[in-house]
Amino acid sequence: MHWWRSLVAAAREGLRVQRAFSAPWAIARAVLAVLLATLLGLMLNDPSAGAMASIGAYICAMATLLSSLRHRVVNALAMAAAYSGMAVLGALVHGVTWLFLPLLAVAAFTAGMLRTLGVAPSTRACFAVMGLMITGSMSPSVHAGLLMAGWIAVGTALAIAVQLLPPYDPRFAAQRRALAEAYRSLSAVAGTVAAGAVGSTPAAPTAPFIAARQALDLLPQFSRPAAAALFGLLGEAERIRRTLHTVQATAPATDVVADRAGLQAAARVLDAVSRTVASGREHRTATAEWTRLEPWAAASPERSPRDLVARLREAEQLARRSTEGRLGGVLEPHAEIPGLYAGCPTVARTARRVRAQLHPQAPIFRHAVRLAVGVVIAELIGQAIGRWGGLGIPGHGFWVALATMLVLFPEYGQTVARGLGRAAGALLGGLLAWALSLPDWSPTGLAAASVVLASMAFLTRGTGQLMLNLWLTAWIVFLLHRAGALPGPTAWARAADTVVGAALAVLIFLAWPTWSNRRLPDLLAQWLRLQDRLLPQLVTGYASVGAADPAAIDELRARTRQAREQLQAAVRQSHTEPAHHLSPWSTRQLDEISSQVSTVAGCSTLLLEHLPRTPNDTVPELTELADPLHEHLAALARAAAGAETVTPGALRSAYDSFAARSGLPLVAADSDSAAVSQTVALCTRTVDAVEDLTTVIAGRWCTGRARGR
Incomplete structure (x- = not known):
């Protein structure tokens, strides 16, 4: 039943048409790049050159449409260099299978590891790997492959040029x-x-x-x-x-x-x-x-x-x-984010993040290995299809491997949804391309139709895999038709390759999965360990005005926020996974944990907001609460990871004893400052929130009957 529900949810997500049209000027520049590449091919009367230049322009322009934290020209330059360079490398190793396949595996593994930095960097890296595959797998010879790489570079140069056109964005x-x-x-x-x-x-x-x-x-x-x-x-x-x-x-x-x-x-x-x-x-x-x-x-x-x-x-x-x-000269507000403004070198920070994922149990590492193995297997299967009965169409390895690479994601729901959406889009795109291949097109008509299809691919890039791949498949078939006057069955071959590659991606994920349910205890323990450092620092900050260390608290808050985002994302993903038996908590308990984590995070936010600003607002008695909080949160982190059990009520008992011993209620009642009474009430609320979370965590390893309710 869990498998059926997860499959239905993934199918619904994969076939859903998502957000509407966006970024009109960016799309207009992308379309212009493809149009210029197409016109270049017409002017030279060289359909192959026009097709390769169009592909280079499309890939480079598409990279600028992805979510980005850098200037669009910088993104275009980086994508052009990576894609063109990999295309040249693919041409040089064409026909040398023992060298091409290891290079493909290493490139795919690197693209998978870049998922550590986000979806957009990993997708751009996959685009670069496509450059290696397109010449290494599809070119008839080394010389022809280098010509293809040269025209691809011309197309990327056109994509860079159009990024220099207005309208211009403001600085930063x-x-x-x-x-x-x-x-x-x-x-x-x-x-x-x-x-x-x-x-x-x-x-x-x-x-x-x-x-x-x-x-x-x-x-x-x-x-x-x-x-x-x-x-x-x-x-x-x-x-x-x-x-x-x-x-x-x-x-x-x-x-x-x-x-x-x-x-x-x-x-x-x-x-x-x-x-x-x-x-x-x-x-x-x-x-x-x-x-x-x-x-x-x-x-x-x-x-x-x-x-x-x-x-x-x-x-x-x-x-x-x-x-x-x-914009300079406004430096005083930076006290809120002291560690960020000082910063550290981007390269060192990036290397540290990637290195943290370089171990066999890390989900990104497993994803990278899956991607490397899957792309190589897909390439071999595609080549075998071409040799066995490829309808006279070379380069099946590229198309199957491309589908596998773009479908395979670190999460089960995303992989299945993308596989279904991409396969359905390819079948519909194949049908559209077959229908459009029936008339007798002139070279100008073919060029115009291919530009229109590429424009639709740009316009629907944010609507999901179904719509994007519909237009993309039709456009690619038209490019091949222009380049080599290939027959109508080209459309069905491309659709079939995509279906095979998508199915292979799902099978590879299931053969070596990374279930979010399995990761939840470690993610929760990681967040609790960070709270174990943050909450004691906050309560000791009430000893005197300025007792808290702003830089340390800022760094801890940034890390706890990222840990909470990862935890809650994993909880959401676990709801669509069939492997509910791998979770120590039921679906209902996971939702309660997610809610209680947000409550504790809110309490820490309020503790930071109420830190004393005047001597009358200080509550030095709260420093005694740091040790009980530290001991309980550390034990709770170990319990979340399954290392020991934890008893609800222990922190509340310690807090009541501490409050009675220190006279904390009397301090709040006798104080002339409303902030003091609010602080005491807030500490009580924080202890209650931690105890509520403890109660849910203590219910781990629930019975199978209760699981999923």
Whole structure:
């Protein structure tokens, strides 16, 4: 039953048409590159040259459309060098099977390991591997392969040239887009809270903040002073995120109408900041929004609404500064992210991340090995198909291997969904290409039709594998028809190769799987170990003003956020996997763990937000809580990994004894500062949240009957 449900869910995802048209100017440049390559082939009256140049232009332009943290010209240059270089290498080893296959395996393994850096870098690396395969597998000879590689390089050069055309993005465009997305997520949170009344606590998504941090982290040191306002905006986004969380958790609901109006105004201010940052042009907030915000903040008995208004003012000012020609000179807000602004070399950081995955149990390493083995097997199967009965069409190895490489992902759901979507798209594309091959096309008509089909592939690139591969298959068949006047069965051969490659990718994954269910205990233990370091630092920060180390806390918060994102992504993926028996917790328990992890993370956010600003706000008694928290979280991490058991209630008992011994309730009651009583209540809430998580973790290895409910 689990297998059937997982297959249905993957099929639904793979055949779904996803988001609509986006990035019109980027797509227009990509289409122009293919058009220029096609016109070049027509002018030279050389269909083969036009086809290879079109492929080079298509691949290089497609790489610029992928999610990117660098300038589009830089991406185009890197893709052009990698794709053209691999095409030359493939031509040089053509016919030398004992050398070509090991090179293919190494290149595919490298592309798989780059998944550590994200989907886009890995996909670009797969594009480069395609350059090796297309000349190493499809060219009739070394000389012909070098000619193919030369025309591919011409096509990539055209793709680079069109990236120099307007419209031009503002400076640091990738960083601006990432920051704008973070502010849009804050606006959505404020709007959701306003719509549902104060007291609801939707958590701000972590992914936009991780992406914004990574985007700014890529900037070289010499350009960071010019991007000072952008670093400041990230710091303010972090502050606003914590303040919004505080408003949600602590603001009284005595005047719900005023609370809703104030938060709706905050949402609109955040939206205006987002648009200003993204476009590099100022979008002013209406005066009416501030007239709603400031009276609401002034009337509130809590400090958090006033803090929110002040931080919104600062964010608006920084956004305005980011539109100026010179962005430097706004250095003070960087105190929020001290470790990020100092930074470390990108190459060293990247090498450290990749090296951490270089062991047999790492999911990325297993994915890279699967990819290397799968591509080589697919190449051999494709070559065998061509020798056995390939309808007179050479290069079957390339097409089968290409499908396997682009379908095989680290996750089961993604692999099956992509396999189904790509196979269905190839069959429909083959049908379309067969229908279009029936008329007698002139060279000009063939060129025009191929450009139209390539344009449709660009337009549908973000809608899913089904639509993309429909147009891509039809376009590729037209290119082959132009280059060699191949017969109509070419369409069916390409579709059949794609189906074989997709099926092979799924079988290889199932032969050596990486189930998210199996990884969940280690991911949870990793997050708990980071919390074991973060929470004790936060409670000891209440000993005196400035007792907390901002750089250490910032680094730990960034790492815990990434660990939580990985954990919750694995929980979501586990729901679509058939291997539920590998998880120590049921589906319901996993959802509870994910929810409780978010609750504990929210408590740590509030502890950071309430760190003392004046001597009256300090609670030095809380330093005694650091050791019980450390001992319990360390034991909980070991229990999550299966190394020992843990008893719920131990931390609560230790906290009650500590509170009675130190007189913590009396400290809160006698203090003149409202912040002290809030801090004590927050610590109690944190202990309760950790205990709730302990209760769920202690239920590991539930019975098979309860599993999946």
